[in-house]
Amino acid sequence: MELTKNFEPKTVENKWYKHWLSQGYFSSKPDGRPAFTVVIPPPNVTGVLHMGHTLNETVQDILVRKARMSGFNACWVPGSDHASIATEAKVVAMIKEKGIDKNDLSREEFLKYAFEWKDKYGGIIYNQIERLGCSVDWNRTTFTMDDHYYKAVIKVFIDLYNKGLIYRGARMINWDPAAKTALSDEEVEYKELTGKLYHLRYKLDTAKEEYISIATQRPETIMGDTAICVNPNDERYAHLKGAFAFVPLINRRIPIIFDEYVDPAFGTGALKVTPAHDINDYNLGLKHNLEVVDTINEDGTMSAAAQIYIGEDRFAARKKIIKELEEKGFLTKEEEYATRMGYSQRTGVVVEPRISTQWFVKMKELATPALKAVVDGDIKIHPGEKFLATYKYWLENVKDWCISRQLWWGQQIPAWYDAEGRMVVAETAIQAASLKLQGEGISDPSASQLEACSLKLIQDADVLDTWFSSWLWPMEVFKGITEPGNAEAKYYYPGSVLVTGQDIIFFWVARMVMAGMEYEKQIPFKDVYFTGMVRDKQGRKMSKSLGNSPDLLDLIDRYGADAVRFGIMVSSPAGNDLMFDENSLEQGRNFNNKIWNALKLVKMWEQRKRGSEGEQETRNDFALIWFENRLNKVKTEVDGLMKQFRLSEALKTIYSLIWDDFCSWYLEWVKPGFEQPIDASVYNKTVIYFEELMQLLHPYMPFVTEEIYHLLKEQKDDLCIKQFAEVKAPDQKILSQGELLKQVISTIRDARNKNQLKPKDTITLFIETNTKESYSSIESILSKQVNANEISFTKEAIANTIVVTVEKDKFYISAEKELDTSTLKDDLLKDLEHQKGFLSSVEKKLSNEKFVANAKSEVLALEQKKKADTLARIKTIEESLSSIS
């Protein structure tokens, strides 16, 4: 069969993915093997995978494939998240384009659109996961709004409510005026910026024309002022006890109050108190029993209570109010001010602190076991300690979690209200009615009574925060909540490793631990691997708005999935941000081709096999033995690195093994001459090594490796599930001999290069050595690699040759060409100087009494050996120099 010039990923990828699926390699059922469970961080159902996902999924696939090939029953559960706010926003925008206003739709009608939308676009991410080669168990695909999942969320809500861990109440929360819903604290992102501080003077209600000045960033909220607060120790305002002032523009009369909270040194030392629109003011208001005047509507416009600029947007109103205040002489000063503002994570608008009745989870009690699990080391966070402190701090200072959202897309809160506003929490209206009747003393109501009662109940309109469903993910994907203790949940839970972005450590990771500890009394996963943020070349975060996030499918089309996986992994040290550069994808593509070309070379030999399996020729023995040992050494290294989640380094190690050791050295060493035959034993070993290399690389680059595995020879199995064999310990002596051989070859090549010897020019090589026997096994390789037509051994210098030294041995290169020995001499002199410097540093150490007294014996012995070796080497170099001149 004719092999193409370069590796062509497209057809290969599709072919193998289909094959793996048809063989059921990715689908997992509990059995006698240990489970290796990974649950995918479910991406937004209507989103697309960005580079951050690509990194995440690749890492997971590498771990899962490696486990699958190492005796584990690997189970990787895919799925998606309904992402309530994000998705609802998209659906609202979509129907708006059709000319439909969400407000004109019933809840049911809206949800119909939402599900249609989900069915239409929900497949995109699954397709991307597939194209990337992810070995997920598609039979287990879970969506956070699946029926069982929905039930699980409701069940947990009711349970926590009954345990007193969920409550409903009016609190100051973060309000998103664009989405018109409450947000949790975690959904607010703060940005530093330069704002303006306005100094306003309020007229005092005293006999004289007197004013008190305050400073504010938000003049549009003055209509909600219900007090002015000063520090009781501030002498400037001591005379104002019991005094009142008038709010500018609307002339509301408000009291001057006194509280230590106010910093006399800041601004004017007087603070306007607006309990409805600032968390601090709210707390002050509670303490001093102040009136709350809410001047902003849920959509961010001024309310009727504001009295002026009613219906205008808060920011437009601000401008106008500033102008009016200025015209009327209330604005006394304007200054620049460094501040930070909260933005909604989803809609990007400035968040409005707002008092509102919402549902909350009490976090303190849930946080304690979750904290312990990590502090005790039951859950290990990678990399290292970097995120441990963050995790700890958050849990130690955790605040209650606002879980209600004023949306329709999500799990509707199972609370039911009667006409009087009395509330019952239950899964269905009937159950709610039953509870309500029980409360009224009717313990055994008739069906019709229940029915009648239930019809009068109205369910809470709000849905739950998306993360209130996501935190059950590791359990409910195996129905661990809806069918507690079922066989699958027992087998697969807790998961092995969670791979996710560090940005959702609070949103998701910490809460999953809480839920796991609460409902399984067990951690949800043993290891957490945090990937870094993917940035562009300039170090900017990849985002849609910047348009700097490449399209994954486009990248796969252009470079191939393996190359994309390679590119993102090779530049991705654990936990560090990675600068995404297509350059590294190119490197991946080149790597594919390199392997492909090695395959072509080996296939060329297939027809030229000579002899039978048992027959051996001494010529290439060393290459075979050396590579086998080299392979064993790297396998051990890679295993160690992967256990520590140092995946990038493991990949680099494999890369170098294949490119350098296998292609550049080994294949050259065993390569037969032009149109010469190759020993069958050498050929067969080479194929085996190649297979093992492909196996080692397979978790990282599944497609190209599987393809080559099958092209190498007829196979009975697939690489995808081929189990790793036990690794043998490498022979250190063989390895060092290999290193020596490489060094000799490089040194001689360098000398050839410097003397302008063309590759075609043959040389005669004379070796002066005390260990002639060590060359017997590598002589033929050496002569081939340096293009020597003859190698002989000598006991003295050979005149008119190029001389180089490696360790204690000297090599005389004789060529037909006229030689220029000056550069060679320079090199030797440089080396000599270098060796002498080294010698003096070693001698200095050895003559230092304290070193001799304190250093460990092996260190001392090493230094002595160094000294002896260096002396010998200096002698060799000096002799070489004298033979030149």
Place this chain on the structure above:
RNA sequence: GGGCUGUUAGCUCAGUUGGUUCAGAGCAUCACGUCGACAACGUGGGGGUCGCUGGUUCGAGCCCGGCACAGCCCACCA
């Protein structure tokens, strides 16, 4: 304001308990090369005072203190 992390070659990063001259890898760069796998390549080379500064030690890229710069997280000072 509190906390965390980083600073090593032009770029992106390794550097395991301090001990070979330990200063590394990949990419980029330069020279030479189209020889029957591979120019998406081969062979070879050049390139860094390990942010600065004190200290501990026989010995520091690595340990400790201080400083500078960068990034991230957290925090109710208008």
